[in-house]
Amino acid sequence: MNDMTPERDARVANLKGMGCSRKRVEDARFTQGKGNYVDDISLPGMLTGDFVRSPYAHARIKSINTEAAMALEGVVAVLTAQDLAPLSLHWMPTLAGDKQMVLADGKVLFQGQEVAFVVAKDRYIAADAIELVEVEYEELPVIVDPIKSLQSDVVLREDLDPKAPGAHGPRKHHNHIFTWEVGDEAGTNAVIDDADVVAEASMYYHRTHPCPLEPCGCVASMDKVNGKLTLWGTFQAPHVVRTVASLLSGIEEHNIRVVSPDIGGGFGNKVGVYPGYVCSIVASIVTGVPVKWVEDRMDNLMTTAFARDYWMTGKISATKEGKITGLHCHVTADHGAFDACADPTKFPAGFMNICTGSYDIPIAYLGVDGVYTNKAPGGVSYRCSFRVTEAVYFIERMIEVLAIEMDMDPAELRRINFIKKEQFPYQSALGWEYDSGDYHTAWDKALKAVDYDGLRKEQAERVEAFKRGETRTLMGIGLSFFTEIVGAGPVKNCDILGMGMFDSCEIRIHPTGSAIARLGTISQGQGHATTFAQILASEIGIPADSITIEEGDTDTAPYGLGTYGSRSTPVAGAATAMAGRKIRAKAQMIAAYLLEVHDDDVEFDVDRFVVKGAPERFKTMGEIAYAAYNQAIPGIEPGLEAVSYYDPPNMTYPFGAYVCVMDIDVDTGVTDIRRFYALDDCGTRINPMVIEGQIHGGLTEALAVALGQEIAYDEMGNVKTGTLMDFFLPTAWEVPNYETDHTVTPSPHHPIGAKGVGESPHVGGVPCFSNAVQDAFRPFGNRHTNMPHDHWRIWQTANALGLHH
Amino acid sequence: MIPAAFEYHRPADIRGALSILVEHGDDARVLAGGHSLIPMMKLRMADVPHLIDLQDISSLKGITIEGGRITIGAMTTQHELITNDALHAAAPLLREAALQIADPQVRYMGTIGGNVANGDPGNDMPGLMQCLDATFTLEGPNGTRTVQARDFYEAAYTTDRDDAEILTHISLDATTAGYAYEKQKRKIGDYATAACAVLITKENGVVTSASVAMTNLSDVPVFSEAAAEALIGGTCDTAAVKAAVAAALADIDPTEDNRGPVKFKMHVAGVIIARAIERAWSRA
Known part of the structure; x- marks a missing residue:
């Protein structure tokens, strides 16, 4: 034929x-x-629910008076923890094996926490009624720093027995959640102690938020005649929501129908179960009519799942030729008031143990301590597989710091440490089996495409011109090479609340x-x-x-x-x-x-x-x-x-090589991305145009996180970035032109060889943008500065390096 | 993000608007483009039982230029300022600045009158009006009066306007001076980290007149007479620019916010002022 x-x-x-x-x-x-989004759903007789939220980050609730609110025409019900307690629904289990208040039970633990649920004929009446609910608070000391939290006498979670183990083993302190360790610490320390070269860095990966365009919401409709509950909502995992709803409510699973209509972006924010869902279901059962709850932007940013908030310290060792010999990583993870991270059950820090990256590192250790603070719960994977963004940021910064320590070119340092094509399937020191890869080919293609040597020459000339006083602009070349770990996952080690991840x-x-x-x-x-x-x-x-x-x-x-x-x-x-x-x-x-x-x-x-x-x-x-x-x-x-x-036999391991060229105004901290080149290898490519769209989106969210997007708190636990005025959501104006490229290394175990691509650009993009900023200041002695690299933090870096007269 | 209930009024003329204002006193506010007031109402930081929408009052719209004098109706949108070529010829600083306000969607709705009358230190037009030495016309129950932009602002959200007055027009002289509006912001739609408007007239190679005003660097827009004086008579050489910047910085009092601490803002302000002066001089 x-x-x-x-x-x-x-x-x-x-x-x-x-x-x-x-x-x-x-x-x-x-x-x-x-x-057709959840807020487009309108059912006959439908009521609207909305929350009274705590203005304080930590306070005891002395009293709640709902009388005035109930007296307002159009208000049907005001639910408090007291009303939910007889149903045992004032608390709910989290995906991470902890429990979380549905409505404040005696105290509040973060600003914006749900205190009471007002149900009214429309959202305008609900908003007015919220103002009429009188809550008397007694302020308590606030902890927003996880490291201080572990030393504080202040007990955040009075509901937990401080001596009893948590879902992930023993707890060391009343504000401690878990310790998770992977790898050989003694062996790693021995290698590092004897190494030719050791580089160290401490870095804070700031708290941010997925901020999908559409916030979270649901419509609950309990049909008391046939006993069926229908729940429409912004659910990234509708079946999991059905099972959880059944377990919590006692309604048999066949009598629950969960529908995710069109969803306007999730990025991890819509994986978890929120108090709004529980309260809407209860309200519908109580009132016998459908109840809608939809967040506004401030609710979404302040209370539903955040991402990151990892304090990471690392040591990396190498031979004098630059061959990496060992890696040690410790993380203090700020999980907020409740441990509501969305990770597979056996992985309380997600797949953070992919932190050896794309490199052949013979021995490594990872330790993670999860900690409670007076901040919103969450800890989801914002456009990344579980904690992979943190892991890749960590290793790609450690590589840069090692290159500085060794006075080596960071591109060359990466090249001599990449896992070689013939080493796949590759067993990493922290327990993963990488399915396939050809890192050297991708790296060479990327460096050639951007004329890397030419860029370095231009950068050196710029530094000289800067020193001569001829320019006030520096040039940064950001590199990153990432390996993702996606496709959770094999049921033998990946489940959520016991449900296998097929x-x-x-x-x-x-x-x-x-x-x-x-x-x-x-x-x-x-x-x-x-x-x-x-x-x-x-x-x-x-x-x-x-x-x-x-x-x-x-x-x-x-x-x-x-x-x-x-x-x-x-x-x-x-x-x-x-x-x-x-x-x-x-x-x-x-x-x-x-x-x-x-x-x-x-x-x-x-x-x-x-x-x-x-x-x-x-x-x-x-x-x-x-x-x-x-x-x-x-x-x-x-x-x-x-x-x-x-049930997949293994994860898939997409990878990519990114280069960012950035100009930085030393006097104002303003950055200008001149060029961004992204080579992605996601295995077999199903639709190149959709892949390109995914890459543009993921890079844009990476740009946001690296250059300004954060959920910041003051010392009192007030959210400083609760609106889009201060929370950076990039528009077409801030986004550079992206050049996309690819290689194709199919997954050997996937039926069509595809590996997944939606999150790669975010995972690889964040360190690339950050490395560009940091690289610009490397000739003046910069080793590491924390993100987000907004104007004033860049200015501060330049100022600390003595670059302002 | 739901405002408290309010009465909505939409009078057809100034007289009608004023009578509602007088009737309800503190309980009434006029609505121009709504891009400052409506968000404040939604956040329930502004309680406005009576909202008086000015959009049907045709006398508040339009741009006229006669005998070197420009008159702009308060309800003229930023978009209309940008696209009016005669205005651009008469005072090109306006287009340069208006293009740096928010984004096109906001500029279709946001008005010059609302921008100057609200007294928000983050708004760009107040500093610009001070730089251009504009005159505001206010109409109240007791008649019409004028006040100079440079005398209008008292504190954040507090101006010389009486609660029962409506700012109806803005007038200013056409100018051929070299101009610049320099603004640093974190992103599109943001208020300025620092912004500066400059006009410079050059004759025989030296500065004969200058005007320097700044945005979002105090609780009110800041017109710096000392900065202008430092430039007059000179050639905008490095020393003169440095002196003008020092004078301007002495007149501002920025506060720390999410854009950064005071030390950073003072430094950036100095850079922005110098750039504005240099660009205005290059066009003089």
């Missing part, structure tokens, strides 16, 4: 399968304002040859309806345009663990391919019957099965589908459907 005929090419093109830049099918509705796909082929596929994941902007149809098109030979992808309704979708941590393509994408292959296997039998040959005598060709050696004899997938339903075929059940639950 000739594979290259124009006729066959036309059939391939018609499928719009893998590798083609198919336009996103979602965009027609999004760009015309026809999306994912699923169910396919139904219709008699006329179109199809619907349902998945356990949920798109929040990733374009699943576009890309999963492309996987199927290539697998089963039905055009992507004839395949509907549906997610998010637990009554119809197969059970899955949802979308976060770049797991959709590695896990649900694999399930899609595997279910597609089941369809194809049955189709092969049907085709053989129709063509009156043995099963082994037909083979799949783009959109049909052909008789081997006789390509003019074939049955298209359309013909096969019709026959599957309408023709009695001996020994074969009617219909053409398949389902696959995929």
Whole structure:
């Protein structure tokens, strides 16, 4: 058979399968304002709930008086912890094995904490009623620093027995949550003590927030006649929400339907379970009508899940030639008032133990101490797999600091330490098996693309001109090489609240040859309806345009663990391919019957099965589908459907090489990104245009975090960045032009070799932007300065280095 | 982010607006573009039982230029300032500054009158008006009066305007002076970390007149007469610019906020003032 005929090419093109830049099918509705978000849902008789929130970061509640609020016309109920206690719903379990107050029970532990839930006829009345709820507080000492928290006599969590172990083992102090250790500390210390060169750094990865455009919210509707609870909401994991809701409420799981409608961005913020969901459900059960709760921007920034807030110290050792010999990392992790991190159960610091990065480091140790403070709970993976952004930032800063210590070029230092292509699958010192990689090829391609040597020459000339007083602008070259770990994950070691992290796909082929596929994941902007149809098109030979992808309704979708941590393509994408292959296997039998040959005598060709050696004899997938339903075929059940639950054998390990060229005004701290080059290797590429969109978005969020985006608190625990005036959300104005590039190193264990891409640019981007800033000041003695690199912090760096007259 | 309930009024003329203002006193506020007042109401930091929307009052709109005098209606939007070519020819500093206010969406709604009358130290137009020596016309129940922009601002959100008065027009002389509005901000839509407006007239190679005013570096816009004096008679050489910057810095009193501490703001202000002077001089 000739594979290259124009006729066959036309059939391939018609499928719009893998590798083609198919336009996103979602965009027609999004760009015309026809999306259907949770706040678009309006049901007859629906009430609105809203929270009375604490103005204090730490205070005892002396009394709550709801009388005046209840007297306001249109107010239906005001719930407090007292009302939830008989149902045992005033506290709820967190994803991290801790528990969290749904409504303040005796005290508040962070500013903005939920104190009472007002239910009213509309949101305007609810807002007025909130002002009428009288809460008497007695202020308590506030702790916003986790290191001080571990030395403080102030007990934050009076509900916990200080002597009893927590969900992750023994606690060392009443404000301590867990210690998590990986690797060989004694061995690592011995190597570092004897090393030719040791570099050390302490760095604070500041607290920030995913800040999706659409905040969190839900509509709960309890139908008391048939006993069914329906919950629409901004859920990145609708099935998990259904199971948790069932366990908490006692309503049997078959009587709960959870629906994630269109979601306007998640980035980890919409993984957790929030008090608003619980209160809405209770309010609907109490009132018998639907209850809606939707956050405003300040609620979202101040109270729902934050990201990062890691105080990291590191030591890295090397031979005098620059070969890394050992790595030691300790983290003090600020988890806020409750441990509500969204990580797989056995990983209380997520996959922070990927912190050996892309380098062949023979021995390493990681220790993480989780700590309570008077800050909002959370600790989610903001556009990254679990804590991978922190890990990659750590190692990419340690590499730079080591390069400074050794007076070496940081690009060369990386090159001589990369894991080599032939070492894959590679066992890391901290327990991971990297599936595939070709780091040297990617690195060389990146450095060549930006003319790295030319950039260094230009930078040296700029430094000389600066010293001569001819310019006040410095030039920074930011490098980063990252390895992500995504696709959680193998059920043997990844679960959330005991639920294994597999994912699923169910396919139904219709008699006329179109199809619907349902998945356990949920798109929040990733374009699943576009890309999963492309996987199927290539697998089963039905055009992507004839395949509907549906997610998010637990009554119809197969059970899955949802979308976060770049797991959709590695896990649900694999399930899609595997279910597609089941369809194809049955189709092969049907085709053989129709063509009156043995099963082994037909083979799949783009959109049909052909008789081997006789390509003019074939049955298209359309013909096969019709026959599957309408023709009695001996020994074969009617219909053409398949389902696959995929438990991945391993994570996938996308990687990439990024370079940022930045000019910095030393006198004002203003930065100008002249160039940003991003090479990504996400294995097999399903839709290059969607990948490019993901990379632009992830880099933009990386720029935000590196250059200014933070949740900052004052000493009293007040949030200083609770609105978009002070919380930096970049617009087109602040975003540079990105140059994207790629190599392709397929995952050896994934059915189609794809690795996931949505979070790579964020993981690799943050250290790249930060390294550019830090590199600009390296010739003047800078070793490390903390993010975010906003104008005044950059100015402060320049000032401390004596660069201002 | 839901404001308390309020009565919405939309009078067709100034007389109607004034009568509502007089009737409700402190309980009433006029609404121009709404980009300062509405967020304050949503945050429940401003309680406005009676909101008087001025958008139907046609006499508050429009730009006229006659005999070298520019008159701008208070309800003229930033977008209209930017796109009016005659205004650009008569006072090019206005377009340069207006383009640095917020973003296009805000500029379609935000008005010059609201910007100058609110008394927010972060607003750009007050300092600009002081630099241009503009005159504000105020209409109240007792008639019309004028006040110079340089005399208008008393403290943050406190101005010479009486509660029962409406700022109706802004007038200023056309100018051919060299101009610059230099502004440092963290991002689009932000208030200034430091901003400075400068006008310089050059004759026979020396500065014959100068005007320097600054934004968001005190609780009011700051017109620095001393900075201007340091430039007059000179050639804007390094020493003169340095002296002007020193004089201007002596007139400001920035406070620490999320943009940075006072030391940083003073340093950046010095850089921004110097750049504004140098650019205005290059255009003089």
